[in-house]
Amino acid sequence: MIPLRTVVAAAAITLAVPAAAQAKTKDMSVGAPAATAKKLGELVTTNAFYPSKLTVNAGDSVRFVPAGFHNVDIPAKGGSGIPFIVPTGQKVAGSLDAAGAPFWFNGQDAMSLNPEFFQSSGYGKSFTYTGAKGVNSGLPGEKAKPMTVKFTKAGSYTVLCDLHPGMKATVKVAKKGAKVPSAKQDAATLKQQTDASVKNAKGLGTKTQGANTVALGVAAKGGLEYMGMVPASLTVARGTTVKFVMTKGSYEAHTASFGPGDINDGNSYIGAIAKSFESPAIDPKGLYPSDVTPVSLSGATHGNGFWSSGVLDANSKSPLPGEASVKFDTAGTYKFYCLIHPFMQGSVTVQ
Ligand SMILES: [Cu+2]
Structure with a gap:
């Protein structure tokens, strides 16, 4: 039997602090x-x-x-x-490609985190x-x-x-x-x-995309997203235009970016651009699309095979585009990366 004193004490505590309060x-x-x-x-x-x-x-x-x-x-x-x-309040200035030609985005807003x-x-x-x-x-x-x-x-x-x-x-x-x-x-x-x-989340990484289309991540209801390129390798015939798309419901931002170097080496061409997303000053070559006119990508593009979609998102309220396309006329295998998530990688093989 529980001693009466304990019961009384417990009751007193309950009374002093009603559950609702x-x-x-x-x-x-x-x-x-x-x-x-x-x-x-x-x-x-x-x-x-x-x-x-x-x-x-x-x-x-x-x-x-x-x-x-x-x-x-x-x-x-x-x-x-x-x-x-x-925007930092400054304009992009002096951004040149590997061939020494100025990029189109000189004069646009410089941006930072x-x-x-x-x-x-x-x-x-x-x-x-x-x-x-x-x-x-x-x-x-x-x-x-x-x-x-x-x-x-x-x-x-x-x-x-x-x-x-x-x-x-x-x-x-x-x-x-x-x-x-x-x-x-x-x-x-x-x-x-x-x-x-x-x-x-089941099956997102193997979800079939449209013809000649690569999804930059595959989103699903509820804020889910498979963080990879789908498909991770795409084979196309010469003369094909490949489209890189954000998927509906994505709350992420990604890029599809081609260029020389090691994405994980901040001293290489493509790696340095990726690394700039971790610093306050974002490289405009990563932020903006490399081109605003159609491009046929080869190892000679911009002097070194660089082409980038710029930052894409699926948010209808954001000014960023949700897709970008590039044409392939030269046989070979072209690796591409997301500059924001460098572990997201894929390749396009042109036959
Ligand atoms: Cu990404």
Whole structure:
């Protein structure tokens, strides 16, 4: 039998802190939780929050758990996200190809990574969000820790990743004491989303594309994307124009870029352009398409076989194109890369 004193003490505690008034903390994973990511494999990225909808009471907190290269941006009520790439205020000047000819994009805006992202990180810290002022985690460093945000005012708030426009979640804040989903219900909702991700990711890497078309990554519903060239090798007859496309639902940005050197060697021609995407000052040869008129690609193009689509995305609101094409009239095998994700590689064999 439980001693009476213990029962009374327990009852007193329960009375002093009614369950409804206890501030709770719920988790939102920024990218797929580890167990799901493992099932998806290394080549499938998840540009999604898990769960993508969470309901808490005013006074509760949400712990944003980093799980991938994403930031957490909760704009002030009515606000919007911030761009990851911004004009520097200067114009591109003196950009020449290997044959010494100026590229078309001289005079266009020079761009850099937004310095706002390189200020101190909010990961590992705690904030209070009232809706009046935004909260932004900045970039996740290695071994980033969760960011905890306390929501004090009832309302519906949008959570964004600025690195992957389209990746978003909703935090609904109900009044204090209002009924919100239990931990068990939250777990069931999360499982639905992770199960759907695993199902929707199946077969993305082998999905058939149109004739003479290479998909730069293959996206699926819910922010999923297979991070590879599909097909990774394409064989065409001389005289064929090959189209490189972003896929519907992609929240990524990719390039299809041909040129000499080792993509992983920052001292080589193509490797140096790829490396510039990790530095604030992006090489305009990586950002802009190499050409704005049709090109027949050979080892002599731009003096060294360089041709690049420039940065493409599938976002209808962005000024970037969603596809680019180049013609092949000379037999040979041509390797190409995504300058932003150098592990994404493919080849076109021209017969
Ligand atoms: Cu890419």
